[in-house]
Amino acid sequence: MSCLGFPYKMFSSISEYTNSMKAIVGAMRQSEVKRLVVMTSWYTDTSSAQNASFFVRNFLIPLIKSVLNNMFEMEQYLEKECSDLNWTVVRPPGLQNVPVTDKEILTHEGFFVPDEKGYPFTNTVSRADVSRFMLSTLSDEKWTRKLVAMCCK
Ligand SMILES: NC(=O)c1ccc[n+]([C@@H]2O[C@H](COP(=O)([O-])OP(=O)(O)OC[C@H]3O[C@@H](n4cnc5c(N)ncnc54)[C@H](OP(=O)(O)O)[C@@H]3O)[C@@H](O)[C@H]2O)c1
Incomplete structure (x- = not known):
């Protein structure tokens, strides 16, 4: 399970997500580990954020x-080059340091969890x-x- 995170750069791209994932996948293949769960984020395809709040879209x-672009590249690397592994990419919204809840977990195979009108269900999760x-x-x-x-109801 990987929750690795790396700082954004304002005026250039980053490659730590793809580089670290290639190292992880190489080590998994060498040691015959098959299962990988990795955390990325809502909106790794940034064009999916058109219905997000003004703050999220513009700031x-x-x-x-x-960060989002390199996470997206990492996701594509897993999709295209890692069909031998049992991986899952988990995309959460903004992370909060609050206690665990017993709320229902909502999931959607997409770039965010939509409400019934197609707008993001929330901005945050614990x-x-x-x-x-x-x-x-x-x-x-x-x-x-x-x-x-994913997010919570
Ligand atoms: N923060 C949010 O609102 C949010 C929302 C959605 C998705 N995400 C994503 O979710 C992931 C976790 O987020 P976060 O806010 O918990 O990130 P974070 O606080 O920046 O934590 C990143 C983790 O990666 C580790 N790490 C970084 N470089 C490393 C290296 N070279 N070798 C080993 N470990 C290294 C850090 O270890 P050390 O503590 O030892 O440095 C830390 O445990 C990130 O990918 C982030 O982009 C974050």
Whole structure:
């Protein structure tokens, strides 16, 4: 399970997500480990944020675009070059340092979790609830080679 994170750069791209994933995948193949759960984010395809809030569209996404772009490349690397592994990509919204909840976890195989009108269901989730979902995917074959956005109801 990887929750690795790297700082954004305003005026250039970053490559730590793809580089670290290639190292992880190489080590997994060498040691015959098959299962990988990795955390990325909502909106790794930044064009998917057209219905996000004014703040997210105009401040947050431009600020962290280098991170989202490299996460997207990492996701594509897993999709295109890692069909021998049982990977799951978990995409959460903004992370909060608050206690775990017992709220229902909502999932969507897309770049964010939409409400009934197609707008983002929320902007945030507890880090502990992301852990709760990531751990649950370990024993659920439903998420094999899937990219899943999540949040809590
Ligand atoms: N923050 C959010 O609102 C948010 C929302 C959605 C998605 N995400 C993504 O979710 C992931 C986790 O987010 P976060 O906010 O918890 O990130 P974070 O606080 O920046 O944590 C990043 C983690 O990566 C580790 N790390 C970084 N470089 C490393 C290296 N070279 N070798 C080993 N470990 C290294 C750090 O270890 P050390 O502590 O030892 O440095 C830390 O544990 C990130 O990929 C982030 O982009 C974040």
